[in-house]
Amino acid sequence: MRRTPLCALHQESLSGMVHTLVLSPDKVFSLSLTLGCGQAFRWEQDRAGWWEGVVGDELIRVRQEGQVLTYTGTSDERLIEYFALDFDLSAVLDSIDRDPFIHAAIEECAGLRILRQLPWECLLSYICATNTNIPMVKKRVRLLAETLGERIPGTDQFTFPTQRVFSGICTGPLDQCRLGYRKDYLASTACRLAAVDGWEEQTRALSYEGARRELIGLPGIGPKAADCVLLFGFSRYEAFPVDVWIRRIMQQYYPDTAAEGPFTPKEYERIRRFARGYFGRYAGYAQEYLYGARMGAAAVP
DNA sequence: GCCCAGGACGGAA
């Protein structure tokens, strides 16, 4: 009996089976906008157009050509879940399409979907994201994975460190992660929650406002980070994170809500409550489209 | 050197 050469087996385990997922013609999706808009920090695109990123314990490679997704490293089910491809995006975009400003953003960013990120990783990632920029956040998250995560077999990539890893950790290993003053926040929050079995489920069971209060009680998590975690990690689409960019956009397009001068918690409240009332229960999608359109415009020389 | 970046915190007012 002829045996399969070892090298062939090895090759398959390295690259994984190549799968294709064909989206129906009415399914609006843009892989590049979804991964390039700054909501997740572990994805990079190579010159050939492949996106590579770690989700959970899987290294996923994926690219898009029209309505065809080609990918390795995961399954249809997990891909659909992570990219929220079962979500009726068109209906949601119709519901937030309230004026020419958001309309233009929807036109420009059509197909941008809010991911279903893993809440634990999302939480710690957004502790790394205060008062900084996206490339630095990516670097910190990568260093966290390389320092405390596990190597994914056959690759040079690492998983994001689990809740268990942080139980009883001292901050020593975090020194090399370029976290700056965020180091103690991250260690405190991670240690506190590492002892809470079922933190994710408990949080999921709360109302949006209730979960938001709980998250803001964690070290390093303020209103903005809490809203990001709820939007990107818990699919709470009423969350409307307000960062410096969103504030500028609101000043420009919806000047009644925003102010000049220092950005106060009071103004944050005013903006997010306006957005919830104005755009409706999917205000978070409006936020991402306004943000994505601004970032896209900023990227153009 | 300066200013800014997907802000949050602690203490003063």
Added chain:
DNA sequence: TTCCGTCATGGG
């Protein structure tokens, strides 16, 4: 309760 200075880090 609301301001205000400060907190590492790196890029432009």
